[in-house]
């Protein structure tokens with residue numbers, strides 16, 4: 001379904017805004033939206049199926065610019081899914097890590113310099129080599145989704161909060177090799193994406209939960 005015709009699910013707005021850097025077709029944006037946030041996405045490629053406000057731009061340049069102008073203050077939270085090809089196991093996609101620069105390190109530096117709360121997401125390998133700290137390590141099975149898809153999140157509030165059930169890797173679960181299939185996109189909850197977009201996407205359930213952790217942390221810090 002294209003962005004222009006998609007009917008967004010009902011949610012209760014919370015009056016806050018998230019900037020989603022490297023948003024793709026909006027898997028993680030959708031989670032923030034469902035949690036109540038208004039979302040603006042930035043991606044270097046056109047994303048005609050992205051369901052929210054969108055700017056095509058280099059995310060590092062964009063963030064650097066809005067920090068300089070002060071526009072960054074309009075966002076309660078900054079999220080980034082810097083490309084994972086520099087970290088992911090080579091067998092997981094057809095390419096070489098060396099052809100892709102590490103954007104996590106300069107991206108995190110900018111997010112820290114923004115002065116805003118932030119969350120960044122990547123493959124678990126990025127935590128194994130210390131590029132990010134896995135404050136949360138999430139899998140689809142923890143949210144009742146029929147997909148095995150692990151993602152590490154580092155947050156400016158250093159994690160904590162609710163406990164999730166452990167992963168449940170039962171037989172019949174859709175794993176990486178099914179990524180090109182329509183069923184995989186649907187199982188992640190990314191029904192508006194085409195199969196190519198869904199290959200890169202992360203289930204909305206992850207950031208709906210991360211948003212909740214952020215709101216809980218802010219409420220506790222304000223108390």
Ligand SMILES: C[S@@+](CC[C@H](N)C(=O)[O-])C[C@H]1O[C@@H](n2cnc3c(N)ncnc32)[C@H](O)[C@@H]1O
Pocket residue numbers: 021022023024025026027028029042043044045057058059060081082083084200201202203
């Ligand atoms: C893993 S995908 C993001 C998936 C997204 N979080 C989701 O759940 O649907 C990474 C995205 O980063 C984008 N990207 C790569 N380099 C970029 C850059 N320098 N600036 C902005 N976007 C970039 C790619 O086009 C791709 O859409």
